[in-house]
Amino acid sequence: MKVLVFHIGADRYGLPLACIRRVLPLMTLKAVPGAPDQVAGLMNLHGSSIPVIDVSRLAGRDGAARRADTRIVLVDYTASAGVVHPLGLVMERVQGVQDVADAALAPAGVLAAPFLGRVASDMHGIVQLVEPDRMLPDTLRALLFQDPPP
Numbered sequence: 844m845k846v847l848v849f850h851i852g853a854d855r856y857g858l859p860l861a862c863i864r865r866v867l868p869l870m871t872l873k874a875v876p877g878a879p880d881q882v883a884g885l886m887n888l889h890g891s892s893i894p895v896i897d898v899s900r901l902a903g904r905d906g907a908a909r910r911a912d913t914r915i916v917l918v919d920y921t922a923s924a925g926v927v928h929p930l931g932l933v934m935e936r937v938q939g940v941q942d943v944a945d946a947a948l949a950p951a952g953v954l955a956a957p958f959l960g961r962v963a964s965d966m967h968g969i970v971q972l973v974e975p976d977r978m979l980p981d982t983l984r985a986l987l988f989q990d991p992p993p
Contacts, residue, residue: 846943847916848970850936851902855970856959857943862975864917864929866937869909879983880906883933886915893917894987895931901958901978907935918975922988930975930987943970 846857847866872884872895883897883906895915899907907913914937920930943963958978962971979987 844943844945845940846970846972848938848941849934851899852904855968856973857941857970858916858918858973858975860940862918864919867915867917869913869915869933878986881983882987886931888917891929893929893931895933896978897933898973899933899935907933910935912936912938920978921976922984926988928988932975941970
């Protein structure tokens with residue numbers, strides 16, 4: 844499987860390309876007063892307002908450093924009732940695409956964050972997969988995406 848490799852601090856993570864809509868340069872976001880720290884803000888993409896999450900903060904770390912290789916990755920996020928929404932993810936030190944063999948993936952052993960999945964090792968160390976549909980706790984998902992009326 845092909846993954847987009849990025850960092851949270853010194854650790855490497857991989858986001859499956861299959862869930863990525865676009866990779867965008869870091870841009871100015873509209874602040875959301877009163878939102879949790881994980882919410883980086885809202886971006887305007889072709890007239891649509893899209894929530895953006897700081898993946899480093901979601902992992903319990905300091906916010907992603909604003910560097911030349913920090914990106915906003917737009918993914919498809921499946922919320923409740925199977926409704927798919929665009930979600931922006933601020934990711935630090937985006938390095939590019941890497942092949943990870945399915946056979947090389949193994950359980951991580953410890954999963955403190957529910958959005959982290961299997962791991963693979965290569966000559967650069969460990970890369971851990973990120974599962975975007977499991978990224979948002981229920982309270983944050985409800986804040987960002989209103990459920991459709993019954």
